[in-house]
Amino acid sequence: MKKPNTIHAASCGRQRQIIEAALACFTEKGFPATSIADICKKAGASTGSVYHHFKSKGRLAAAIYLEGVRDYQAGMIDALSKETTAKGGIFAIVQYHLTWVKTHPEWARFLFQKRHAEYMDDTEDRMKQLNAEFVKQMSAWFAKHMESGAIRPLPRDVFSALLLGPCQEFARMHVTGYAKTDVTEAARHLAAAAWASLGNFTINPS
Numbered sequence: 670m671k672k673p674n675t676i677h678a679a680s681c682g683r684q685r686q687i688i689e690a691a692l693a694c695f696t697e698k699g700f701p702a703t704s705i706a707d708i709c710k711k712a713g714a715s716t717g718s719v720y721h722h723f724k725s726k727g728r729l730a731a732a733i734y735l736e737g738v739r740d741y742q743a744g745m746i747d748a749l750s751k752e753t754t755a756k757g758g759i760f761a762i763v764q765y766h767l768t769w770v771k772t773h774p775e776w777a778r779f780l781f782q783k784r785h786a787e788y789m790d791d792t793e794d795r796m797k798q799l800n801a802e803f804v805k806q807m808s809a810w811f812a813k814h815m816e817s818g819a820i821r822p823l824p825r826d827v828f829s830a831l832l833l834g835p836c837q838e839f840a841r842m843h844v845t846g847y848a849k850t851d852v853t854e855a856a857r858h859l860a861a862a863a864w865a866s867l868g869n870f871t872i873n874p875s
Contacts (some may be wrong), residue, residue: 681802684722685710685736692733696775700730700786721858727788734783737776741769742803756818756864763836763860770840771852778844780870821869831866834838835859 690712694703705726709716723729750767752758770777783789784869811828814820836859842848848855
């Protein structure tokens with residue numbers, strides 16, 4: 670008999686396979702034209718297995734969105750936690766953001782396009798929970814650097830706009846095919862610009 674944690678791990682793994690298969694199908698055919706049969710074929714799963722994990726195609730699409738957010742946020746916190754300096758943290762955030770978009774173009778495109786889709790209505794509470802925890806962890810890391818004076822003490826919304834606003838715009842251009850600059854090069858320039866905007870150089874000239 671399988672142990673409960675083994676069963677749980679297998680179930681989570683199967684859910685992830687179905688989510689990734691559905692994302693590929695939605696990218697290729699679009700949400701309206703994709704059928705559950707298409708997803709089953711791509712995932713190598715039975716119809717019963719798909720409906721066991723997700724009650725409808727809309728619920729599956731919402732799960733794709735939430736899983737993408739979780740994946741992005743977990744990676745961002747991990748990247749930031751490895752940095753000890755304010756400059757290192759800002760560079761890490763910008764570089765991680767663009768690297769994640771480059772590595773997961775289908776997911777990034779889905780997140781950009783589907784936030785206000787009808788099937789997202791039931792996810793608002795979960796999105797608020799995810800974002801609240803994410804902001805809490807990010808804010809805790811930056812608070813000590815603001816207190817030390819290494820980062821300018823700006824309102825949170827202004828700080829976020831300066832840190833990731835230009836980065837998000839480039840990411841949108843990248844996933845839609847308008848960006849021509851290599852992502853690694855763009856990350857370097859945008860990280861330097863973010864640091865120039867946020868660093869308190871009267872205290873931390875480097």
